[in-house]
Amino acid sequence: MRSVLYFTCFWAICLVYTSVYAQKREYVIVVHGGAGTISALENNPTLKAVYRAALDTALQTGAEILEKGGHGSDAVLATINYLENNPLFNAGKGATVSAEGFFELDASFMRGSDLNAGAVAGVRTIKNPISAAFTVMNETPHVMLSGEGADRFAKEHGLETVADNHYFATPKTLQQIEEMKKENEKNGTVGCVVLDRFGNLYAGTSTGGMFKKRWGRIGDAPIIGAGTYADNNSCAVSCTGHGEYFIRHVVAFNLCARYKFLNETVEEAANYIIHNELNENEGNGGLIAVDKDGNIAMPFNSPGMFRGFLYKEKDSYMTIKKIGIHKELE
Numbered sequence: 001m002r003s004v005l006y007f008t009c010f011w012a013i014c015l016v017y018t019s020v021y022a023q024k025r026e027y028v029i030v031v032h033g034g035a036g037t038i039s040a041l042e043n044n045p046t047l048k049a050v051y052r053a054a055l056d057t058a059l060q061t062g063a064e065i066l067e068k069g070g071h072g073s074d075a076v077l078a079t080i081n082y083l084e085n086n087p088l089f090n091a092g093k094g095a096t097v098s099a100e101g102f103f104e105l106d107a108s109f110m111r112g113s114d115l116n117a118g119a120v121a122g123v124r125t126i127k128n129p130i131s132a133a134f135t136v137m138n139e140t141p142h143v144m145l146s147g148e149g150a151d152r153f154a155k156e157h158g159l160e161t162v163a164d165n166h167y168f169a170t171p172k173t174l175q176q177i178e179e180m181k182k183e184n185e186k187n188g189t190v191g192c193v194v195l196d197r198f199g200n201l202y203a204g205t206s207t208g209g210m211f212k213k214r215w216g217r218i219g220d221a222p223i224i225g226a227g228t229y230a231d232n233n234s235c236a237v238s239c240t241g242h243g244e245y246f247i248r249h250v251v252a253f254n255l256c257a258r259y260k261f262l263n264e265t266v267e268e269a270a271n272y273i274i275h276n277e278l279n280e281n282e283g284n285g286g287l288i289a290v291d292k293d294g295n296i297a298m299p300f301n302s303p304g305m306f307r308g309f310l311y312k313e314k315d316s317y318m319t320i321k322k323i324g325i326h327k328e329l330e
């Protein structure tokens with residue numbers, strides 16, 4: 001009996017070792033802060049710099065954890081918590097407003113090692129929906145909780161909640177409520193995907209959803225396979241854009257399936273889905289993805305997408321970081 005145990009442990013250690021060793025990159029973190037027209041930034045270098053700085057801080061927040069040998073799950077959580085608390089982005093504080101003048105938040109989290117996942121949808125009082133999604137994954141037998149039940153769950157599990165749904169408002173969204181008649185193109189959502197030093201992939205997505213959404217509408221962000229997916233055998237993916245199209249095309253899982261079954265690279269699979277399946281006339285948006293070797297893809301078919309990556313090559317002290325809003329990446 002004991003020898004069987006030793007044998008199993010030996011092979012388990014060998015497997016972990018080979019999967020870590022096979023990694024080209026020591027760790028990788030990729031973030032997005034939403035896709036859309038982003039026209040307000042085109043002639044506003046100051047505002048552009050503010051967004052770039054926020055993306056930079058998001059990357060550094062997660063990278064610091066990964067650099068110290070922390071788990072990718074902690075990196076994804078800390079990064080998305082930062083973006084949720086930053087009113088610049090359509091997630092947590094700064095979320096877009098529903099047609100009824102409320103803030104209804106969606107988020108999901110997935111772990112690639114065992115395909116475990118958690119999500120909350122249409123929640124009104126949870127300060128950091130991504131933390132709630134993570135808790136659903138770890139502490140319940142369920143994958144998705146919605147509405148009031150999810151809000152209650154968060155309270156029972158000691159997560160931070162807000163007494164008034166208007167906590168999520170910013171001067172900008174208050175103005176949106178006032179001017180509800182006027183169309184607003186604001187897309188948003190935040191997301192993060194990570195490959196950590198242990199060869200594990202994680203993905204998380206958090207959003208306020210689509211502006212003026214009605215009837216309890218839920219988008220792709222909390223739907224595992226549509227807005228978020230992670231599988232250690234393929235990729236980790238987080239999406240942003242017109243959620244209905246991302247649901248119909250099951251984008252996040254679709255990418256992993258193309259990678260796995262068609263042997264496409266992460267870039268080929270991501271480009272095909274974003275540029276061919278969801279073209280400009282149909283679903284607008286983009287995604288971020290990292291594969292099990294640390295290769296990155298960040299395509300979008302909208303005029304812009306807030307995005308950035310940071311990675312460390314194996315056996316190197318250098319980290320490589322790039323951030324972009326429109327086409328250029330610096």
Ligand code: ASP
Nearest residue numbers: 188189209219240241243
């Ligand atoms: N995908 C999100 C949704 O449909 C919105 C976005 O990413 O802008 O709810």
